[in-house]
Amino acid sequence: MKTIRFIFILLLLTSCKFTKNVNTKNSITKNTRPNIIYILADDLGYADIGPYGQNKIKTPNLDKMAKEGMIFTNHYSGSTVCMPSRASLLTGYDQGHATVRGNPVWTNSGNPVNLKRHEKTVANELKKVGYKTAVIGKWGLSEGNNDGNFPSEHGFDYFLGYKKHGQAHHYYADTLYLNNDPYILKGNKPLLKQGKYTHDVFVNEALSYVEREKDNPFFLYMALTLPHLEITVPEDSKKQYLDLGWPKRKMNTKGHYKNDPEGNTTYAGMVSRMDRDIGKLLEKLKELGIDDNTIVFFSSDNGPEFEKRDKFFNSNGDLRGGKRELYEGGIRVPLIARYPGKIAPATKSEHISAFWDFLPTVCDLAGVTPENKDINGISFAPELLGRTKDQTKHEYLYWEFNERQGPIQAIRQGDWKMVWLLEKEPELYNLSSDIGEQNNLAKQYPEKLNEMLSILKNVRTESAEFPLETRALALKKRK
Structure with a gap:
């Protein structure tokens, strides 16, 4: 009996020692891999939000996110327009090597160029280690009349949003896509701006998604459409900007974009509505008890278009140019990263980085080796986690x-x-x-x-x- 008891104790001690070895802080398991949320605004200027100097438009939740995390002052988009910029973000390639290097009609043949069928993205990489993956909002990488090429072909388990670039120009669209099938918004009339505001549809779905997947490591690419033209927003988001004595900015209401008649209060309302809903998402993470194990990024796909001529909001601060230009105003974008307990609060980084760095960065955080060895991106995880001395720098960005x-x-x-x-x-x-x-x-x-x-x-x-x-x-x- 003593011999059996001794063997049992020995096995128990050995088991405890093994468990200790595999759960060191340097090992990454399914339970320790961070949830990853990447929130992408559309045509938001570098200085359109409080952390980067905006003093007219109120963004209290992004202000708080910056105080709780890190802001980057030398971060760049993939391109100066949306389609190639998003391709760089997802694939890790710069514009000298990406499949997609321009918006739909600006190709040599006149035909749109999408991601290659089944081209690998960050979602594919994260799925290899058990992540659930979703894109909610603007996909915009399935142009033309081709069948397929949905997010499901590029590693995403779930999709709700605009399939095509041009469809995302209207905030009361009557048809979105749910995975690979049309999703009808009954009662929506794009030309009359009636029905559900699609931004709200996306935000509500994002809140539901994180609740559904709270027990799994997940990657949510939240590709919002605010504040891209058309300039329109429900009236409740304009209220705080009325009667401030702002100059009126008359908008064209009869062209392709069904803008609201007055631009300044509408634009401010769009940015603040986005900020409000980012606050909802951050609160949801706390409510679900997953806040400490979730890294949230916020950025914009390129510089602003609304303020390229009228500078009332000073959307780019001291930067020159805007959307469709390669001066700083067209490609330098905000980046805020928040990861409680891992990223030091209220920190500022001057590290030079770009969209193509996102894939290797989150792979680094999740313990994944990227399949494609020739990507242009460099992980900035060391910079995020305070290991600046270990941070590799780019020779150049192109x-x-x-x-x-x-x-x-x-x-x-x-x-x-x-x-x-x-x-x-x-x-x-x-x-x-x-x-x-x-x-x-x-x-x-x-x-x-x-x-x-x-x-x-x-x-x-x-x-x-x-x-x-x-x-x-x-x-x-x-x-």
């Missing part, structure tokens, strides 16, 4: 853009930035002293300019649909 005025290329290397519109002289700026890109230093620093130009020789793979040639030449060839 963008290209080719619509009506293109092609334009841009490179950022450290404090230096080069912008080059084909057939014109390249421009060179030092962002440390000239964040507004007002002082072209190309002639004063020819050696630095030549160094940047030499980088251009190896920054991209050739693309038949996105050649580096003027639109006029491309259209001539097409005819």
Whole structure:
């Protein structure tokens, strides 16, 4: 009997020792992998929210999120328009290597280019270690009349939202998609702006989703459409901005976009409604007891369009330009990250990062090795977690853009930035002293300019649909 008891105690001690070894803080298990929520605004300017200097539009929940987490001051979108920007976010490739490098009609053939069928995304990577994955809101990567190419082909278990880019221009759309099938919003009339405001549909679904998946590690890509044109919002979101003496901004109400008649109070109301609903989501995480194990990111897909001419809100602060430009105002975007107990509160990072860094970053946090070894992204998880000395830096960041005025290329290397519109002289700026890109230093620093130009020789793979040639030449060839 003593022998049996001794063997039992020995086995028990051995089991306890083994359990201790596999649950060290450095090991990642299903129960310790963080939930990941990425909230993406649409056409929101760098300084449209309080943490980045906005003083007219109220964003108390994003202000609080910044105080509880980290803000990045040198973070960049994937592109200066939405479709290629979202592709970079999901795949880890910059615009020199991505499949999608432009919006639907701006291709060499005139046909839209989507993600390749079954092209791998961050959702595929996270599913390998048991994550549930969802995109709610604007997908916008299944253009044209092709069948399929839904989020389900790219690693997402669940989808509710706009399939196509143009459909997301209307906030009272009558048809969304639920997974791979049309989802009818009965009573919605887009042209009359009647029915359910689709932003509210997405927010309510996101709240339901995290409740359904609270016991699983999950990745929720919450691709909101605010504050993209059309400029419209329910009246309750305008109330706090009425009677403030703001100048009226008359909007076109009869074009493609069914804007509300007055723009300033509407735009502010759209941003504040988004902020309100981000607050709802953060409160839901606390209510469900998963707040401490959830990392939440907030960013925008590119610079603003609403304020490219009228500067009432100063949406870009000191930055030059906006949407469809490769100056800082078109591509530098806010990034707030909150992860209680892991990211130090009220911290600010000057680390230079971009959308293509998102995939390797969350793979790092989840303990996943990305399948594609040639992605352009670099994990900024060390920066998030306070290990700045371990943070790898980019040699450079690269963008290209080719619509009506293109092609334009841009490179950022450290404090230096080069912008080059084909057939014109390249421009060179030092962002440390000239964040507004007002002082072209190309002639004063020819050696630095030549160094940047030499980088251009190896920054991209050739693309038949996105050649580096003027639109006029491309259209001539097409005819």
